Amino acid sequence: MAKDFAEVEAMISIGINSARIVVLQEQNETAAIASAEKHVAEGRGPVPTRPHKSPWRTLVVIPTYNEKGNVKPIVQAVHNYLDCDVLIVDDGSPDGTGEIADRMAATDSRIQVMHREGKQGLGTAYLAGFAFAMKRDYERVCEMDADFSHAPWDLPRLVYASDEAQLVIGSRYVKGGCTVGWGFRRRMLSRGANLYTRMMLSSGIRDNTAGFRCFHTDALRKIDLEAVHAQGYAFQIEMAFRMRRKGFQVREVPIHFVDRRVGQSKMDGAIAREALMLVPRLRGRVKRG
Ligand SMILES: Nc1nc2c(ncn2[C@@H]2O[C@H](COP(=O)(O)OP(=O)(O)O)[C@@H](O)[C@H]2O)c(=O)[nH]1
Numbered sequence: 406m407a408k409d410f411a412e413v414e415a416m417i418s419i420g421i422n423s424a425r426i427v428v429l430q431e432q433n434e435t436a437a438i439a440s441a442e443k444h445v446a447e448g449r450g451p452v453p454t455r456p457h458k459s460p461w462r463t464l465v466v467i468p469t470y471n472e473k474g475n476v477k478p479i480v481q482a483v484h485n486y487l488d489c490d491v492l493i494v495d496d497g498s499p500d501g502t503g504e505i506a507d508r509m510a511a512t513d514s515r516i517q518v519m520h521r522e523g524k525q526g527l528g529t530a531y532l533a534g535f536a537f538a539m540k541r542d543y544e545r546v547c548e549m550d551a552d553f554s555h556a557p558w559d560l561p562r563l564v565y566a567s568d569e570a571q572l573v574i575g576s577r578y579v580k581g582g583c584t585v586g587w588g589f590r591r592r593m594l595s596r597g598a599n600l601y602t603r604m605m606l607s608s609g610i611r612d613n614t615a616g617f618r619c620f621h622t623d624a625l626r627k628i629d630l631e632a633v634h635a636q637g638y639a640f641q642i643e644m645a646f647r648m649r650r651k652g653f654q655v656r657e658v659p660i661h662f663v664d665r666r667v668g669q670s671k672m673d674g675a676i677a678r679e680a681l682m683l684v685p686r687l688r689g690r691v692k693r694g
């Protein structure tokens with residue numbers, strides 16, 4: 406049990422799994438433990454008696470492409486843990502994800518849906534989400550996958566950790582972080598991409614391709630978002646790089662990344678190649694000035 410999110414990070418740093426930590430944050434202790442125990446037994450993690458209150462107006466952007474089995478449960482899970490608004494950016498999923506999202510949004514004012522025509526990539530989905538957040542004066546905007554690879558109980562940790570860091574990354578490659586369920590090839594690809602990026606850019610960031618993040622919208626306003634063209638993992642590398650280059654604080658908090666159980670990955674060779682090509686360009690920028 407932790408009294409607040411600062412204590413959670415201290416517990417995780419000595420090896421405790423966030424899936425087993427009850428964060429009090431002003432809840433009644435007995436009720437909080439009972440709620441966590443009940444929901445852990447159901448496989449939903451340590452759900453609090455009521456969602457944690459974000460200290461800032463927070464929008465969580467969830468891009469979806471063919472996530473009909475995930476979209477409803479992920480949004481519900483997010484709202485179990487954090488008092489926030491959710492924007493689903495759906496690229497005309499042929500499996501009907503967009504219609505499911507619309508039905509949820511119709512009965513819950515905290516849920517918004519943006520429909521785009523055809524699969525346009527993760528990068529532009531997030532850029533559209535950032536623009537939405539800035540326009541509506543959200544103070545924080547989070548990135549999160551729809552497929553439960555990012556644990557919903559880690560979301561409030563990211564938001565609270567953004568106190569003094571303009572970018573918080575849920576990181577697999579700092580002490581206490583890991584991936585669960587990935588095969589050898591996928592592990593090597595991710596490890597290799599991060600090793601390569603770290604060596605080329607020496608920005609000090611350990612997990613450059615992670616897609617579980619919290620940004621200050623004020624900081625995003627100072628980034629030239631129109632110049633960002635990268636799509637897949639390259640988008641994440643580029644955003645982290647640009648934040649660092651502007652002198653913003655980047656903080657990594659360890660997470661366990663769990664491979665999806667429902668639906669299919671959209672990762673492909675083109676996404677990996679894009680990252681391979683982008684990094685030297687970013688490096689060139691460092692050298693020039
Ligand atoms: N809107 C939109 N979402 C996408 C696109 N590609 C992937 N996603 C979503 O981005 C998230 C991460 O994608 P995923 O395929 O799980 O990548 P992986 O975890 O790296 O294998 C999931 O929520 C996907 O549904 C896209 O082109 N457009």
Ligand SMILES: [Mg+2]
Nearest residue numbers: 550552554665
């Ligand atoms: Mg995934």
